[in-house]
Every structure is written in C-alpha cells, then in structure tokens.
Amino acid sequence: xxxxxxxxxxxxMLALIFSIQANxxxxxKIVSLSGYWxxxxxDDISWVNPSYDDSGWDQIAVPGQWENEGYKDYNxxxxxxxxxxxxxxxxxxxxxxxxxxxxxxxEVYLNGKLxxxxxxxxxxxxxxxxxxxxxxIPFESLKEDAENVIAVRVYDSYLEGGIVEGPTGIYIDEDxxxxxxxxxxxxxxxxxNNKDWKSPEFNDEDWTLINVPDYWENEGYEDLDxxxxxxxxxxxxxxxxxxDLYLALGKIDDVDDVYLNGEFVGNVYDMRRNFExxxxxxxxxxxxxxxxxxxxxxxxxxNTLAVRVHDDQGLGGIYEGPIGIMSAENYRExxxxxxxxxSFWDYLYNKFIR
Amino acid sequence: MRTLYISALICLLTLSGKGNPGNGDLVLLxxxxxxxxxxxxxxxEWISPKFNDSGWESIKVPSPxxxxxxxxxxGYAFYRKKFTISSLxxxxxxxxxxxxxxxxxEVYLNGHKxxxxxxxxxxxSTAYNAERVxxxxxxxxxxxxxxxxxxxVYDSYDRGGIVSGELGLYGGKTTVNFDINLQGAWKxxxxxxxxxxxxxxxxxxxDEIFVPAKWEDQRYRDYDxxxxxxxxxxxxxNNADEKMVIMMGKIDDIDQVFINGTFVGSTGYFPDKxxxxxxxxxxxxxxxxxxxxxxxLKKGQKNVIAVRVLDTGGAGGIYEGPVGIISQxxxxxxxxxxxxxxx
Numbered sequence: 001x002x003x004x005x006x007x008x009x010x011x012x013m014l015a016l017i018f019s020i021q022a023n024x025x026x027x028x029k030i031v032s033l034s035g036y037w038x039x040x041x042x043d044d045i046s047w048v049n050p051s052y053d054d055s056g057w058d059q060i061a062v063p064g065q066w067e068n069e070g071y072k073d074y075n076x077x078x079x080x081x082x083x084x085x086x087x088x089x090x091x092x093x094x095x096x097x098x099x100x101x102x103x104x105x106x107e108v109y110l111n112g113k114l115x116x117x118x119x120x121x122x123x124x125x126x127x128x129x130x131x132x133x134x135x136x137i138p139f140e141s142l143k144e145d146a147e148n149v150i151a152v153r154v155y156d157s158y159l160e161g162g163i164v165e166g167p168t169g170i171y172i173d174e175d176x177x178x179x180x181x182x183x184x185x186x187x188x189x190x191x192x193n194n195k196d197w198k199s200p201e202f203n204d205e206d207w208t209l210i211n212v213p214d215y216w217e218n219e220g221y222e223d224l225d226x227x228x229x230x231x232x233x234x235x236x237x238x239x240x241x242x243x244d245l246y247l248a249l250g251k252i253d254d255v256d257d258v259y260l261n262g263e264f265v266g267n268v269y270d271m272r273r274n275f276e277x278x279x280x281x282x283x284x285x286x287x288x289x290x291x292x293x294x295x296x297x298x299x300x301x302x303n304t305l306a307v308r309v310h311d312d313q314g315l316g317g318i319y320e321g322p323i324g325i326m327s328a329e330n331y332r333e334x335x336x337x338x339x340x341x342x343s344f345w346d347y348l349y350n351k352f353i354r
Numbered sequence: 355m356r357t358l359y360i361s362a363l364i365c366l367l368t369l370s371g372k373g374n375p376g377n378g379d380l381v382l383l384x385x386x387x388x389x390x391x392x393x394x395x396x397x398x399e400w401i402s403p404k405f406n407d408s409g410w411e412s413i414k415v416p417s418p419x420x421x422x423x424x425x426x427x428x429g430y431a432f433y434r435k436k437f438t439i440s441s442l443x444x445x446x447x448x449x450x451x452x453x454x455x456x457x458x459x460e461v462y463l464n465g466h467k468x469x470x471x472x473x474x475x476x477x478x479s480t481a482y483n484a485e486r487v488x489x490x491x492x493x494x495x496x497x498x499x500x501x502x503x504x505x506x507v508y509d510s511y512d513r514g515g516i517v518s519g520e521l522g523l524y525g526g527k528t529t530v531n532f533d534i535n536l537q538g539a540w541k542x543x544x545x546x547x548x549x550x551x552x553x554x555x556x557x558x559x560x561d562e563i564f565v566p567a568k569w570e571d572q573r574y575r576d577y578d579x580x581x582x583x584x585x586x587x588x589x590x591x592n593n594a595d596e597k598m599v600i601m602m603g604k605i606d607d608i609d610q611v612f613i614n615g616t617f618v619g620s621t622g623y624f625p626d627k628x629x630x631x632x633x634x635x636x637x638x639x640x641x642x643x644x645x646x647x648x649x650x651l652k653k654g655q656k657n658v659i660a661v662r663v664l665d666t667g668g669a670g671g672i673y674e675g676p677v678g679i680i681s682q683x684x685x686x687x688x689x690x691x692x693x694x695x696x697x
Contacts, residue, residue: 042686043645044597058690070693073641075621076599122645123617158621158640 026337027096031086031170033150037062037163039069043077043153048109050149054081063100063168065160080152080163086144086170093176094184094321095137097150100166103129105155110141111148116211118218121155126222131315132166135218136211139185142170178334179248179324180240183232183305187212189219193227193308198259200304204231213250216317230307230318236325241299244328249288249307251320257308258290260297266290284319287338289331379674380449380487380524386437386503387521390415392422396430396506401462403502407434416453416521418513428514433505439523441497447526447537447676448495450503452486453519458508459486464501466494467539469564471571474508484571485519488564489537489675528691532678533598534587536659540565540672542572546580546662551612553658557584566603569671583661583672589651597682598651602642602661604674608633610662611644614652619644624664638669643685651679 039060046052060069066078089095097115099108104127105119116135119128142148154162176182189210196202210219212230221228247265249258258265268283270290297303309317326334392413399405413422419431439448450468452461457480458472469488472481495501507515542563549555563572569581591598600618602611608622622637651657663671680688 040686041689042597042682044682058693071689074643074689075640076643077645122619125620159634159636 026174027098027167027171028174029167029169029171030089030095031084032168033082033084033097033099033170034062034168036060038081039066039078041071041074041076041078043079043155047079047081047153048112048151050112050147052081057081060162062163063165064162065103065164066156066162067160069162071161075156075158075161078154078156078162080150080154082150083147084150085147086142089142089144089170090172092182093172094182095142096171096173097133097135097137098167098169098171099133099135099152099163100168101129101131101164102133102152102154103127103159103161103164104157106133107153108133108135109151109153110137111143112151113138113141115141116214116218117220119155120222125155125157127157128217129164131215131218133218134171134214136184136214137170173321175322175334175337176324178326178330179322180245180327180330181234181237181325182322183234183324184212184321186210188231189216189228190231191221191224191226191228193229197229197231198264198306198308199262200302201262202231207231210317212318213321213323214317215253215315215319216311217315219317221316224316225311225313227308227310228317230309232305233302234305235302236297236299240325240327244331245292245297246326246328246331247288247290247292247305248322248324248326248334249290249318250323251284251286252288252307252309252318253284253314253316254312255283255310256288256318258288259306259308260292261304262306263293263296265292265296289326289334292325379527380451381527382520382522383443383448383525384437384439384523385521386435386450386523387415389413390433390435390516392419392431392433394424394427394429394431396432400432400434401504401506402465403500410434416516416518418456418517419509419515420513422515424514428509428511431507431509431515433503433507433516435503436500437503437523438499439495439497439501443523443525444492444497445529445531447530448490448492449524449526450486450488450490451520451522451524452488452505452516453521454482454484454517455486455505455507456480456482456512456514456517457510460506461486461488462502462504462506463490463494464496465504466491468494469567470573472508473573478508478510479573479575480510481571481575482517486571487524487567489566491538492535526676527695528688530601530676530678530680530688531684532601532676532680533591533684534589535676535678536585536587536600537565537675537677539563541584542569542581544574544577544579544581546582550582550584551615551660551662553586553614553656555584555658555660560584563671565672565677566675567671568606568669568673569665570669574670578665578667578670581663581665581671583663584658586656586658588655589653589657591651591653591679595648597648598646598679599643599682599685600646600659600679601676601685602644603672603677604639604641605661605663605672606638606669607666608637608664609642609672611642612660612662613646613650614657615660616647616650618646618650622664624662645682646679 120126188207391410541560
C-alpha cells in the first residue's frame with residue numbers, strides 16, 4: 001500500500017517537472033536591440049533605405065506600445081528604425097532577429113533588404129498581433145564591424161500598436177552547435193502535392209524561396225493550410241565521409257514525409273513509434289530526427305532533400321530548428337538534452353505500454 | 355479581442371461615466387457663461403447678426419428661464435450673444451459648447467447654422483439630457499472681430515432654456531493643417547445599400563447631419579443599425595505624388611470609407627464579411643486615419659466621400675473629430691504636436 005502511494009506521488013511530481021521543461025527553445029541573445037529606436041508615424045518605402053536620414057525622427061522605447069509613448073489614440077502605419085554595430089557574432093550559425101510581438105502587421109528590412117513579414121497590410125488586412133517575430137538573418141547580410149540599419153514597417157488597425165512586448169535582439173540557436181551541417185536558410189517551396197516532387201531529377205527552378213525554419217505564414221503564405229513541399233540540395237562536408245548520420249528537421253507543423261534522393265526516410269509517426277522524443281499530444285511539438293540508412297546519402301555528390309508537409313490549420317511549415325545533418329555523437333547529445341522533454345504521458349507510455 | 359481583462363477594464367471605465375464622447379479632448383479657450391440677450395417668441399430675422407437686439411432683455415446663462423423672470427413660460431425663445439474670437443485660434447478646430455438645452459435647439463454663428471439637437475414641433479422630440487458641442491467651420495468666423503451666436507430654443511414644459519453646462523469656445527488640443535476640412539454638414543441616410551458608395555448616387559433627398567456629432571443628438575434619437583454619410587467636395591489639392599490621409603476621427607461603432615466609389619479604409623468587421631471575425635467592442639474608441647490610394651482624388655473636380663456605419667447600440671455615428679484630408683507630412687506633424695501637448 002505504502003509503495004503504491006509513493007509511486008502515485010512520484011508520478012505527479014514528474015508530470016509537474018516535465019510540463020515545465022517541455023518546449024523550451026534553446027535561443028541565446030547575442031545582440032540586444034531593446035531601448036530607444038527612431039520612430040515616425042506614416043508610411044514611405046524610402047524609409048527602408050539604410051542611408052535615409054532619420055535624425056529628425058522621434059524616439060520611442062522598444063519594446064512598448066506606442067500608445068504609452070505619446071502616441072495615444074494613434075492607429076495606422078508607423079516605422080521603426082535602429083542603427084547598430086553588433087561587434088563579433090558567432091560564425092557559421094544561423095542568426096535570428098527577434099522583435100517580440102508586433103501589433104498588428106510588420107515587414108522587417110535589414111540594410112534595405114526585406115528579411116521577414118507577418119500578417120497582411122490593408123486593404124486585405126490580417127492581424128498577426130499574437131505571434132512572436134523571429135526572422136532568419138540571411139547569411140552574411142549582417143555587418144559585424146559597420147553600422148547596420150533595421151527598418152520595421154508596422155500597421156496597427158486599432159487598440160495597442162507597435163513592437164509591443166517580448167524579446168528584441170539577435171539570437172542564435174544553441175542546438176545548431178550540434179549540427180555537422182547546418183541546412184537552415186533558403187529552401188525551395190511549392191504549395192500543393194505531387195509525388196514527382198520527391199525526385200532528385202525534378203526541376204524546381206521556378207519554385208519560390210522560403211526561409212527554413214520559419215512558419216510559412218511569416219513568409220507570405222498567410223492563409224495556407226494543407227499540403228506544401230520543401231526542397232533543398234546540399235553536399236556533405238569532407239569530415240562526414242564516414243560513420244552513421246542523422247537528419248534533424250527541428251519541429252514541423254503538422255505532418256511531414258521526408259525523402260532523401262528520392263527515397264522515403266521517415267515521418268513524424270516513425271518518431272512516435274521509436275519514441276525517442278517528446279510527443280506532447282500534437283505532431284507539431286515533436287522534434288524530428290531521422291537516422292539516414294546506409295548508402296542513401298552521397299558522401300561526395302549532390303544530395304536532394306524533399307519534405308512534404310501537411311498543415312491541418314493555423315500556422316504551418318518547418319518552423320523551428322535545428323535543421324541539418326548530425327553525426328552519431330552529436331545525435332546522442334541532442335537526444336540526451338531533450339530526453340526530459342517528453343511529457344508525462346510519454347513517460348507512462350514508455351514505461352508501461354511499450 | 356486582445357484580452358478579456360482589458361475589455362473588462364475599458365468597460366468599467368466607460369461605465370464610470372465619460373460625458374459627451376466628442377468632448378473628451380477639447381480645451382476651454384473662452385467661457386461663454388454670464389449675460390446673454392433673450393427674447394421669447396420666434397422670428398427668423400433674429401438669426402441674423404444685422405438684427406438690432408438692443409431692446410432685448412438680459413438673462414443669466416446657464417440657468418432655466420423660469421429662474422430668470424420667465425416662470426411658467428413654455429414654447430419658443432431666442433438667445434443672442436456677441437463675442438470676439440482671437441486670431442490666435444486660427445487653424446485650430448473650434449467648437450461651441452452650449453451646455454444642456456431644454457428641450458430642442460438650433461445654433462447659428464454669424465447667421466450660419468452650426469448645429470441642432472432634438473426635434474422641433476410638429477415632430478417634437480426632446481434632447482434635454484444631451485450636451486451640445488458644435489463644430490464651428492472656420493469660414494464662418496470673423497477673427498479679432500465681433501461674432502454673433504443666435505440660439506433658437508423650444509421648451510415643451512417644465513424648465514426651459516440653456517439650463518446648465520460649461521458653455522464656451524473650445525479648441526482641439528492642437529492645430530490640424532488640413533488640405534480640406536470635412537467637418538460640418540454632411541448628407542445622412544439610415545439603412546444600408548452598397549450603391550450608396552458610388553459617386554453618382556443621388557443623395558439630394560437625404561437628411562442633413564453635422565459631423566462630428568452623435569446621430570442620437572440629431573433627430574435619430576433611438577436609432578441603432580446601419581447608416582450612410584456622404585459629402586462631396588472639390589479637391590484643390592497639392593502635388594499628385596504626395597501621400598494623403600483621410601482622418602475620420604472616431605466612429606461609433608464600425609465603418610467603411612469610400613472615395614469616388616473606391617474602398618479606402620475600415621475599422622471593425624461588418625457581419626457580411628463572410629468570415630467569423632470578432633469585433634472587440636472597442637472600435638468606437640479607435641481614431642481613424644486611412645491612406646487614400648494614389649490617383650483617387652480628382653483635382654479641380656467634385657469628389658465624393660461615402661461612409662458606411664454600423665452602430666450596434668448606444669451612441670452612433672461619426673462623433674468625434676478631427677475629420678478631413680491631410681498630407682502625410684502634415685499628418686506626421688499633427689501627431690508629433692499632439693505628443694508634445696502631453697496627450
């Protein structure tokens with residue numbers, strides 16, 4: 001009797017611990033961008049220009065709603081600009097620009113180039129006020145030892161507006177350190193479903209480019225639900241010429257089917273069967289990591305990765321890293337790191353049902 | 355929509371009583387309490403600044419006329435007062451607050467009607483509990499000179515006249531350098547019909563209404579639901595590539611704005627949108643500023659603004675200014691000045 005009670009209590013404790021640890025991003029801030037930014041209401045595309053002189057602009061604290069910064073009652077367009085010199089940033093890892101929650105719609109430019117957007121500007125207005133903005137900074141577009149300019153175009157329909165709250169800065173994903181080959185960045189993307197798209201011979205030249213990892217809603221596919229395909233070609237670095245390799249695809253909303261050089265590699269339900277990673281009830285919370293069968297990967301030539309994604313509703317796509325190839329050693333470290341990520345129900349399932 | 359908590363808080367604030375919504379952000383420039391000239395009766399000549407009122411009686415305002423020697427009188431009466439408006443207020447949106455008038459009034463500045471609340475007989479309806487705040491179009495004002503206010507009042511029974519309130523000349527917190535000021539008389543029609551957005555739609559039979567002001571104070575006392583506002587104007591505008599904004603002030607509750615038949619902007623979702631989109635209930639308090647698509651305004655020609663409004667309960671209509679068209683550069687200037695006033 002006594003033992004049984006003790007067990008029951010332990011389960012509850014475990015459930016509490018696991019629910020706290022679940023789903024933690026492993027992001028680290030390397031450049032803070034909170035504090036005063038230049039600010040102007042209105043809308044003018046020439047304000048993206050890094051050399052635009054914003055010295056006559058107002059200043060505003062970021063993050064914070066502009067209603068609390070002297071623009072009570074203001075609704076509509078406004079721009080934020082920030083000039084900064086980051087200093088040294090870690091090399092060979094994906095940099096993310098996080099701008100917290102923006103109410104309602106935004107477009108973000110780094111040194112004059114669009115790097116991300118969320119929601120829809122009028123006339124087909126659609127708010128994205130409840131999403132935290134996390135945009136990939138394209139490789140080598142951030143200048144370490146020179147001034148960079150971020151320009152953020154914001155539209156607020158009403159109520160609170162602006163870069164209202166949350167993390168603002170440049171971040172790296174610590175998990176990317178475990179990648180022997182980081183595949184995040186621009187991939188090819190096409191909506192719909194066609195079995196030919198898994199083939200390495202298929203010509204995807206006219207497909208659009210999309211950032212991976214990111215929700216496709218942030219990449220201009222605001223209302224997309226259903227099927228879409230991602231494709232990317234890559235060569236292995238020389239130091240991966242031997243040993244077992246794993247393909248990490250971070251988190252995907254909702255269901256994936258992964259093909260490497262035209263052969264099926266796995267999908268989220270294999271993850272479930274193997275039960276090595278968390279299964280918090282939903283496909284979109286599962287960390288994808290697939291063991292690559294011997295001989296499938298070309299150690300010297302060009303490889304083609306094709307991922308079919310089906311999104312049930314709401315946000316969709318390959319939305320969170322790490323994305324890339326891992327050695328067996330790094331795979332074990334990654335697995336151990338997120339071992340405790342499994343839910344209470346996973347624990348029960350693993351312990352008693354499997 | 356954002357959070358229940360905020361909605362609940364705003365609900366509480368609203369319930370705790372904010373008098374006339376159109377009055378919230380105005381600054382008193384000059385009090386008009388004190389001695390006015392008064393006559394019972396009705397005569398259209400009394401509206402005119404030229405009329406010689408030297409024989410009229412002096413009366414204290416605000417106060418029911420029953421307390422000023424006219425005990426037992428019910429029916430029509432006129433109030434008149436001359437006052438000077440300083441040219442310092444040029445460019446500012448100016449409002450005349452006439453306080454609470456029992457029961458019905460029509461107010462004229464220098465012979466021009468600037469507002470009316472309640473309904474005179476034969477379709478009499480009282481508005482004794484509405485605060486009168488009327489926008490004064492600048493072109494009616496003689497700056498640094500004498501201006502005449504004439505107020506026609508009808509009282510059905512009990513106390514009558516300009517009974518209470520903070521009478522005075524009021525101004526917006528800061529100046530608005532409109533390219534075209536759209537406050538004043540508009541055309542108005544309850545109901546809903548998509549054809550009403552077209553510039554060639556015939557609105558000649560429509561009612562006249564003042565903007566900004568609640569329609570409840572203007573003969574549509576208990577009306578909730580759809581209504582359209584229309585106004586035509588000649589655009590004398592500046593250079594064509596300058597971005598223009600139409601400021602629509604605050605509208606209770608939701609709106610769609612069209613210029614020359616083309617959609618310009620909207621706040622809140624109409625039920626006919628075809629999607630399940632929730633309104634937050636705070637749309638009435640949102641200040642509207644919509645960008646006008648390039649090339650839409652026709653220079654030197656007649657342009658038509660049509661505003662579709664849905665009021666879901668309580669007060670309704672375009673109730674708070676400023677309302678007008680302004681270039682983006684001056685729009686930015688306006689908001690920065692507002693910030694400096696401490697907003």
